[in-house]
Amino acid sequence: xxxxxxxxxxxxQPGGSLRLSCAASGFTFSSYVMxxxxxxxxxxxxxxxxxxxxxxxxxxxDSVKGRFTISRDNAKDxxxxxxxxxxxxxxxxxxxxxxxxxxxPWGQGTLVxxxx
Amino acid sequence: xIVMTQTPLSLSVTPGQPASISCKSSQSLLxxxxxxxxxxxxxxxxxxPQLLIYEVSSRFSGVPDRFSGSGSGTDxxxxxxxxxxxDVGVYYCMQGxxxxxxxxxxxxxxxx
Numbered sequence: 001x002x003x004x005x006x007x008x009x010x011x012x013q014p015g016g017s018l019r020l021s022c023a024a025s026g027f028t029f030s031s032y033v034m035x036x037x038x039x040x041x042x043x044x045x046x047x048x049x050x051x052x053x054x055x056x057x058x059x060x061x062d063s064v065k066g067r068f069t070i071s072r073d074n075a076k077d078x079x080x081x082x083x084x085x086x087x088x089x090x091x092x093x094x095x096x097x098x099x100x101x102x103x104x105p106w107g108q109g110t111l112v113x114x115x116x
Numbered sequence: 117x118i119v120m121t122q123t124p125l126s127l128s129v130t131p132g133q134p135a136s137i138s139c140k141s142s143q144s145l146l147x148x149x150x151x152x153x154x155x156x157x158x159x160x161x162x163x164x165p166q167l168l169i170y171e172v173s174s175r176f177s178g179v180p181d182r183f184s185g186s187g188s189g190t191d192x193x194x195x196x197x198x199x200x201x202x203d204v205g206v207y208y209c210m211q212g213x214x215x216x217x218x219x220x221x222x223x224x225x226x227x228x
Contacts, residue, residue: 044208045159062117
């Protein structure tokens, strides 16, 4: 079964850091672009970042550039999102998804809450 | 960034009746390769989003044929021919021609 499982969310103070992980199984992870999408409470979907198969090319939405870093470990079938200098507006459920545009599957999401 | 605008933002439909959602992009989604990069996702209550339609009108694996997509350039439509109770949720269009990818605001579909 093709599956993505996120972890690492939690409560963090403004200015703090958090590292999200996404464990992939059931497919050849190294063959796919991987993406992070977030959803603030009660709001719509926002694309955050993606990373190409080899990890050499990474793209970010402007609001997280310089603060978030996407990475992957193909040997461990894992995707990561290092989030620094967190702001209250980063509060959201963070989903990892397989693909560059055709996102399938999505993980179940992990909640990040930035609050003092 | 490309702005995706959906209408309506909410829809209440009687089971068995059709439903239609419009999505307009701020610039053409037609790529030089001839493909048009618009996608439709459904987020059912309490669930992660799921892919319904890709490249305007291609149904993703397992998607019922009551769902159809159409359009070109900057104007796109998702149609449900006969709404069923399981179709409730929020529908999002998304453009895949440029980075960052951008989604519409979402259309909440309720079944009466």
